[in-house]
Amino acid sequence: MLQLTPKLDEGAKEALYLQLYRYIQGEMIAGRIPADARLPSIRRLAETLGVSRTPVALAYDQLLAEGYVISKPRSGLYAAELETGNRAQTLEQTYATPSPPRAYHASHTESVPYDFGYGSIDVHHFPWTKWRxxxxxCLLPENNRMLLYGDWQGEAELRAHIAQYLHQTRGVRCTPDQIVIGAGTYHSLDLLFQLMKKDVSTLALEAAVNDGVKSLVQQYPFACHPLGLENDGISIQDVVNSAADAVYVTPSHQFPFGMTLSIGKRMKLLKWAAERRAYIIENDYDGEFRYGTRPIPSLQSLDESGRVIYLGTFSRALGPAFRLSYLVLPPSLLDRFWKKQHSYDQLSSPILQKALLLFMQSGDFERHMRKMRTLYHRKHDVLLEALTKHFPKSAKVIGAGSGLHVLLQPGNGMDEVELVQAAEQVGVKVYPTSVYALSPEWSMPATVLLGFGGLAEEEIRAGIGLLAKTFGRE
Incomplete structure (x- = not known):
């Protein structure tokens, strides 16, 4: 049996489970815990370390969620096989940059009692008074420059705060000069594709993607290669076979199917990108919201070759109407941005950028995010409880544990169209998933999407109760 001897400090600010998690993670990356090594049981390790079982269980859960370990039924947890590289480069070496020269969403027009649309947020808990x-x-006379175009890369102070926020919450390593603030995910992606088009002839992307992303890709002359989806993320063999110059992924919470790209596959994908000098586009659209385990570190945080382009949005944190997104560009693409090798000048309203900056500076943004994580965690649990209560065990829930949506396969013999129509007849809106497939063969059979962010807890319970009665009819 493997022996683990971490030095745990109960007086430290960092929780015991995080200390243990980091120790085991480090030992695995360094190769001191070999692949297929069996980890001690929770009970045995807790006794060895003289701690309760809770921190050990939490550390193991986080390792399992990130793919560092695999679970074998009736046997235990085993170390996964990792592709590890040289991580000795410093942040300054890796990210040195030149100095710059100076779709299918919830309906808000139809009267539907229970709308489980993707993209909805809880507007009732938005900090209206503070934001107003x-x-x-921002609109005081001394801030009159807010009425002008502003910095076409985004307000410098806001970029500095976003860089700090991303490092603290997602492990992203970048300087403020690498960040370009955009007017929503699709605008940021459109800008990125313009910067990449000289280098990219073939784009590999997940076999199911957001419909807006799919539409945007079709406007560019990229040859598109679909990547099969497995329980732990994209097929790495499909990546290798694609001969692609760039890969688009949602590794922390695949959209729409919800799986997490395992650490082993992350390392292999990064190694492939470094060797081929290909780009990886990481869309971390809802990485802030993970329930039960610590948020999965971003793919960009593991990148030592400057091949990952990180894309994020404030649509979940604040609301989609703000149209605030951001790109973290590697130096090569940043140089093209500064040389104006694209068609954009001002990407996002300086007024909203300034308001967000003030929100972050005051500490209110951090407090708002803590509140929203707690709120969405509770709604997520209410949804799962309702599905467990009202649906038989034969029904399958996919993608739980993260984000603001899950998928449901009722397994009642209805096809996707019948499910959507039957739900609407009783005042419940659910959404098809086939629209996200790059081609029909990649569709999941009879699967609907349930977004829960915009519904109250009682609305979630009532809506699922109606669905269960409706879907129970053959």
């Missing part, structure tokens, strides 16, 4: 005060502050 901040916007009013």
């Amino acid at each position: 005060r901040l916007v009013n502050q």
Whole structure:
């Protein structure tokens, strides 16, 4: 049996389970815990370390969620096989940059009692009073420059705060000069594709993607290669076979199917990109919201070759109407941005950028995010409880544990169209998933999407109760 001897400090600010998690993670990356080594049981390790079972269980859960370990029924946890590289480069070496020269969403027009649309947020808990005060502050005469175009890369102070926020919450390593603020995910992607088009002839992307991304890709002359989806993320063999110059992925919470790209596959994907000098586009659209385990570190945080382009949005944190997104560009693409090798000048409203900056500076943004994580965690659990209560065990729930949506396969003999129509007849909106497939053969059979962010807990319970009665009819 493998022996683990971490040095745990109960007086440290960092929780015991995080200390243990980091120790085991480090030992595995360094190769001191070999692949297929069996980890001690929770009970045995807790006794050895003289701690309760809770921190050990939490550490193991996080390792399992990130793919560092695999679970074998009735046997235990085993170390996964990792592709590890040289991680000795410093942040300054890796990210040195030249100095710059100066779709299918919830309906808001139809009267539907229970709308489980993707993309909805809880507007009732938005900090209206604080935000109104901040916007009013931006519109004072002394801030009259807010009415002009502003910095076409995004307000410098806001970029600095976003860089700090991303490092603290997602492990992203970048300088403020690498960040370009955009007016929503699709605008940021459109800008990125313009910067990449000289280098990319073949784009590999997940076999199912957001419909807006799919539509945008079709506007460019990229040859598209679909990547099969497995329980732990994209097929790495499909990546190798694609001969692609760039790969688009949602590794922390695949959209729409919800799986997480395992650490082993992350290392292999990064190694492939470094060897081929290909780009990886990481869309971390809802990485802030993970329930039960610590948020999965971003793929960009593991990148030592500057091949990952990180894409994020404030649509889940604040609301889609703000149209605030951001790209973290590697130096080569950043140089093209500064040389104006694209068709954009101002990407996002300086007024909203300034208001967000003030929101972050005051500490209110961090407090708002803590509140929303707690709120969405509770709604997520209410949804799962309702599905467990009302649906038989034969029904399958996919993609739980992260984000603001899950998928449901009722297994009642209805096809996708019948499911959507039957639900609407009783005042419940659910959404098809076939629209996200790059081609019909990649569709999941009879699967609907349930977004829960915009519904109250009682609405979730009532809506699922109606669905269960409706889907129970053959």
